[in-house]
Every structure is written in C-alpha cells, then in structure tokens.
Amino acid sequence: MNKKLLFLITLLFVGLLLSACGDDNEVVEENNEDNTLTVLVEGGSPAETVAEETRDSFKEETGYEVVIESVPYTGVYDRMRTELTTGAGAFDVATIDTIWLPAFYEGLEPIQDIVTDEMSGDLFPGLIDGSTIEGNVYGLPTWTNSKILLYRKDLFEDENNKSKFEAEFGYELAPPVNWQQYKDVASFFGNNEDYPELYGTTVFGASSGDSVASWLDHVTQAGADNLVLDDKGEVVVNDQYHVTALNMLNDLVSTDGIVPENTMETASAETAELFYNGNLAMMLAWGHFYVPANDPNTSDVAGKVGAAPMIAGEAGIGVVPGPWYQVIPASSTKKEMAKEYLKFMYEKNELYTDALGVAARQSVFEEYGQQDKYSHLTPLATTLNAAQTQNRPSTAQWQEIESEALIPAVQKVLGGEATAQEALGEAKEIIEGIVN
Incomplete structure (x- = not known):
C-alpha cells in the first residue's frame, strides 16, 4: 500500500514537473517569436523611400518591425531568383518590375484572397490582369506609369x-x-x-x-x-x-x-x-x-x-x-503578415506620388492631379485608361x-x-x- 502511494505521488510529481516545463517552453517560444518582416526593394527607389516612411506606423499597427533590404535594380532580380531557387525564406515581401513576374510567379504566393472588388475598381485597367497568371493573382501594384x-x-x-x-x-x-x-x-x-x-x-x-x-x-x-x-x-x-x-x-x-x-x-x-x-x-x-x-x-x-x-x-x-508590384515569396514563413503588409501599403499608396510622382490608385491620381506640381497625372490617367493601352x-x-x-x-x-x-x-x- 505504501509502495502504491509512493508510486502515485511520484507520478503526480513528474506530471507537475513536465507541465511546468511545458509552460516554460511556451513562454520561451512566445518571447523568442521573430516579429520582423523583411522587405526587398531597389536601393534609392521610391519603394525604399516609402518602406522607410511607413515602417514605424506598420509596427505600431501590427507589432512587426520592417527590415528593409535594399539592392541595385539588377540585384532585385538576382535576389529573387536565388530565393525562389533555394527557398531560404530570406525575405517576406519584394517590390519588383512587372517584366519579372512571368519568370517568378511559380515561386510566389497567390494573393487574390486580399484583392477586393473595391481595390480592383480603384486600380487602373490592366494592373490586376498584369499580375494574374494561370488564374492566380501574384502581385499588388505599387505604382504604374507610361x-x-x-x-x-x-x-x-x-x-x-x-x-x-x-x-x-x-x-x-x-x-x-x-x-x-x-x-x-x-x-x-x-x-x-x-x-x-x-x-x-x-x-x-x-x-x-x-x-x-x-x-x-x-x-x-x-x-x-x-x-x-x-x-x-x-x-x-x-x-x-x-x-x-x-x-x-x-x-x-x-x-x-x-x-x-x-x-x-x-x-x-x-x-x-x-x-x-x-x-x-x-x-x-x-x-x-x-x-x-x-x-x-x-x-x-x-x-x-x-x-x-x-x-x-x-x-x-x-x-x-510600366507598373511595379509587391509580391510574396512562397518560401516566406510569415505569409499572412506579409499579406497584411501589402494591404497596409495599398492604403498608403499616395506616398508613392510624393516619392515618385505616380501611384497605382485612380483616386490618388484624381486627388493629386488637382495640384500644379502633379498636373501631369490627369493626362497620364487619360493615357492609362485609353482603349489601346495594354501590357507586354x-x-x-x-x-x-x-x-x-x-x-x-x-x-x-x-x-x-x-x-x-x-x-x-x-x-x-x-x-x-x-x-x-
């Protein structure tokens, strides 16, 4: 009887010990969670400027710190190609030239679940089509130009x-x-x-x-x-x-x-x-x-x-x-937060006008086009909306x-x-x- 009691007490002690260890592990994992989002951009570009300007507000809104990796224009292509080949998960979002999408799409995360009818209606014609391949949408436009x-x-x-x-x-x-x-x-x-x-x-x-x-x-x-x-x-x-x-x-x-x-x-x-x-x-x-x-x-x-x-x-x-798009590598381990970042940047689309002089949303063109400094946006919108305008x-x-x-x-x-x-x-x- 004493042996059975001793055995039960021992089991109870071990169970409590394992339970305590499990709690500690959960605390450690939570405390060590990587709350960063790595974004690849062309160095010196409007993409880098806007990423820098919005990193603090994104952290305030989500708790995630944006880590910006900037490389030259050709370096963006090379880094994307390496990432999609190795699947290293080195970055979570990239801003890329439209001409690279057909070469990269198989290694990108589809994002049509975040593209609403309201968003599509405010973007210039052809922008969503330009990032749609085999029925999936792979990029959200940051700006367009012609x-x-x-x-x-x-x-x-x-x-x-x-x-x-x-x-x-x-x-x-x-x-x-x-x-x-x-x-x-x-x-x-x-x-x-x-x-x-x-x-x-x-x-x-x-x-x-x-x-x-x-x-x-x-x-x-x-x-x-x-x-x-x-x-x-x-x-x-x-x-x-x-x-x-x-x-x-x-x-x-x-x-x-x-x-x-x-x-x-x-x-x-x-x-x-x-x-x-x-x-x-x-x-x-x-x-x-x-x-x-x-x-x-x-x-x-x-x-x-x-x-x-x-x-x-x-x-x-x-x-x-000549649009540019934000895309998410399929190798990212933070795809859901990356999608939140794309939606966040869509709401900040006017900042690309301040940085470059163009944006992707028609509403931004209409608002900024009333200013003398950006009066080119009205004829540019006419051009982008023309019936013969088409993608490569x-x-x-x-x-x-x-x-x-x-x-x-x-x-x-x-x-x-x-x-x-x-x-x-x-x-x-x-x-x-x-x-x-």
Missing part, C-alpha cells in the same frame, strides 16, 4: 511661332494629338531658324529596353491587339502594326533637323537631359519626368513645361505601362526576346541597316527559336 507628351508651353504660346506654324501647316499650333501633328510640330521647331539649338523631339534608339517600350507604345496606337506574341503564343512581331510603328519612328529620324543626330545613344535619360537644358520642344517621356522638368533645381525650363496625353495613331491613344506579353522569356531580337531590330532600322519589314522578319525567326 509615357505622355511633355512640351514647352512658352514655345507653343509664342505668337510669332503660332502665326508661322499656321501659315506653314494650315492649322493652329497646339500640343499634337496624333502622329501627323507630332511630326509637323517636331519638324517646325527642329528647323526653326529662331531657335538654332532646338530640336523638335527625340527617338529612342539606344541599346535598351527603353527603346523597345517606346516603339511598342506606337504599335498599340497603330491598332495592334497583341504585342510581339499573340494569345496563342504565335509570333506577330512582323505584322502591319509593328512595321507601321517602326516606320513612323524612322521617318522622324530620317527627316533632317527633327531629332538630334545621336539617336543610337538616346533613350529616356538622354532625352530628359536635352529637354531640361532647353534643347527640345517636346518629348514623349515617362509621366513622372514632369516633376523634375518643372523643378528649378534640375531644369532650365522650369515653369514652362506642360503635359498632355500620349499621341494617338490610327487606332487612338495607347501605351505599354506575359512570357518568362521576355528579357531574352527583348535583348536578342527586339533591340537589334529597332537599331537596324533606325541605323539605316534594314527596312522595318526586313528587321522584324529576322526578329520573328529569332523569337520563334527562343519561345519554341
């Missing part, structure tokens, strides 16, 4: 220029709305003896994706429903729309005085520098360039710059937008297609080495080799 027309108001409002232009072309000098007017205005200022150091505009011919994006803007305006690849994956890069748009750009280059001679080294940065220095009457530039163009610290023509929607081709206004094809091989086929084709035509039909015929064969 090229619009920036022009020198002082030149267009000059009475001498107005009278001369109307005498030569038969209609009033104003920001051009179509291809023909764009060429007329560019030739007028490019050959204007009153402004010997002035060019009408530029054409992007540099060896970069910027040149391809600029040409594809005009392909949409020509009437294309598909860019480079159709819905079935067939290569359509040498159809009438792609050829017509490239011929239009080549006409500008081939007409004396319209554009500077160094077309093959010209893209966005070079164009902006010429415009800011007072050497261009117009430029088709990313919308956010309007802000520095009117800043006296960066521009000699500050206060003289106006903004208008992108020019239209036969099918109307159209562009290829969703293919994981886009960067290879661009570098191996499209950039060389554009350069061959603008450099006088081949006709548009010849260069794009060659490009088609190269692309077929890539995608097949």
Whole structure:
C-alpha cells in the first residue's frame, strides 16, 4: 500500500514537473517569436523611400518591425531568383518590375484572397490582369506609369511661332494629338531658324529596353491587339502594326533637323537631359519626368513645361505601362503578415506620388492631379485608361526576346541597316527559336 502511494505521488510529481516545463517552453517560444518582416526593394527607389516612411506606423499597427533590404535594380532580380531557387525564406515581401513576374510567379504566393472588388475598381485597367497568371493573382501594384507628351508651353504660346506654324501647316499650333501633328510640330521647331539649338523631339534608339517600350507604345496606337506574341503564343512581331510603328519612328529620324543626330545613344535619360537644358520642344517621356522638368533645381525650363496625353495613331491613344508590384515569396514563413503588409501599403499608396510622382490608385491620381506640381497625372490617367493601352506579353522569356531580337531590330532600322519589314522578319525567326 505504501509502495502504491509512493508510486502515485511520484507520478503526480513528474506530471507537475513536465507541465511546468511545458509552460516554460511556451513562454520561451512566445518571447523568442521573430516579429520582423523583411522587405526587398531597389536601393534609392521610391519603394525604399516609402518602406522607410511607413515602417514605424506598420509596427505600431501590427507589432512587426520592417527590415528593409535594399539592392541595385539588377540585384532585385538576382535576389529573387536565388530565393525562389533555394527557398531560404530570406525575405517576406519584394517590390519588383512587372517584366519579372512571368519568370517568378511559380515561386510566389497567390494573393487574390486580399484583392477586393473595391481595390480592383480603384486600380487602373490592366494592373490586376498584369499580375494574374494561370488564374492566380501574384502581385499588388505599387505604382504604374507610361509615357505622355511633355512640351514647352512658352514655345507653343509664342505668337510669332503660332502665326508661322499656321501659315506653314494650315492649322493652329497646339500640343499634337496624333502622329501627323507630332511630326509637323517636331519638324517646325527642329528647323526653326529662331531657335538654332532646338530640336523638335527625340527617338529612342539606344541599346535598351527603353527603346523597345517606346516603339511598342506606337504599335498599340497603330491598332495592334497583341504585342510581339499573340494569345496563342504565335509570333506577330512582323505584322502591319509593328512595321507601321517602326516606320513612323524612322521617318522622324530620317527627316533632317527633327531629332538630334545621336539617336543610337538616346533613350529616356538622354532625352530628359536635352529637354531640361532647353534643347527640345517636346518629348514623349515617362509621366513622372514632369516633376523634375518643372523643378528649378534640375531644369532650365522650369515653369514652362506642360503635359498632355500620349499621341494617338490610327487606332487612338495607347501605351505599354510600366507598373511595379509587391509580391510574396512562397518560401516566406510569415505569409499572412506579409499579406497584411501589402494591404497596409495599398492604403498608403499616395506616398508613392510624393516619392515618385505616380501611384497605382485612380483616386490618388484624381486627388493629386488637382495640384500644379502633379498636373501631369490627369493626362497620364487619360493615357492609362485609353482603349489601346495594354501590357507586354506575359512570357518568362521576355528579357531574352527583348535583348536578342527586339533591340537589334529597332537599331537596324533606325541605323539605316534594314527596312522595318526586313528587321522584324529576322526578329520573328529569332523569337520563334527562343519561345519554341
């Protein structure tokens, strides 16, 4: 009897001891919980700026501290590729360029459960579609952008220029709305003896994706429903729309005085520098360039710059937008909190306007567009909402297609080495080799 009693007391003691140990373990685990969320951004970008500005308020709201990992532009791609290959769980959210989504989506967490109808209705057309692959949504947009027309108001409002232009072309000098007017205005200022150091505009011919994006803007305006690849994956890069748009750009280059001679080294940065220095009457530039163009610290023509929607081709206004998205690697161990972060940043979307000059929500465009500093947002919204505006094809091989086929084709035509039909015929064969 004493032995049984002793045995029962021993069991009770051991049970209490194990229970106490279990409680201690739970306390230790709770105290050691990693309440951090690691966010990957491009260093020096608006994504980094806004992440820094919101980290304190996110911690106040959720208790999670945001750890920001910043790398160069190409470093974002490399870090994402490494993460999705190794599954290391090194970060929980990343802000990436739209062109990388088709290559990364298989390693990303679907987020359609957090995208409400209200959110979709406030985002520009094509933004959710642009991050939707095989029925899943993989990214929430931070900002979107496209090229619009920036022009020198002082030149267009000059009475001498107005009278001369109307005498030569038969209609009033104003920001051009179509291809023909764009060429007329560019030739007028490019050959204007009153402004010997002035060019009408530029054409992007540099060896970069910027040149391809600029040409594809005009392909949409020509009437294309598909860019480079159709819905079935067939290569359509040498159809009438792609050829017509490239011929239009080549006409500008081939007409004396319209554009500077160094077309093959010209893209966005070079164009902006010429415009800011007072050497261009117009430029088709990313919308956010309007802000520095009117800043006296960066521009000699500050206060003289106006903004208008992108020019239209036969099918109307159209562009290829350049959005960025926040995504969640599937390897993250904090997916639910990462989704909370995406929703939190969506509510703070106006901060991207302060940091960059553009955002993703139409309501932000409407609010900020009423300010003089951001008056470019109204014509930019018109451009982004245009019927012909469309995304690049969703293919994981886009960067290879661009570098191996499209950039060389554009350069061959603008450099006088081949006709548009010849260069794009060659490009088609190269692309077929890539995608097949």
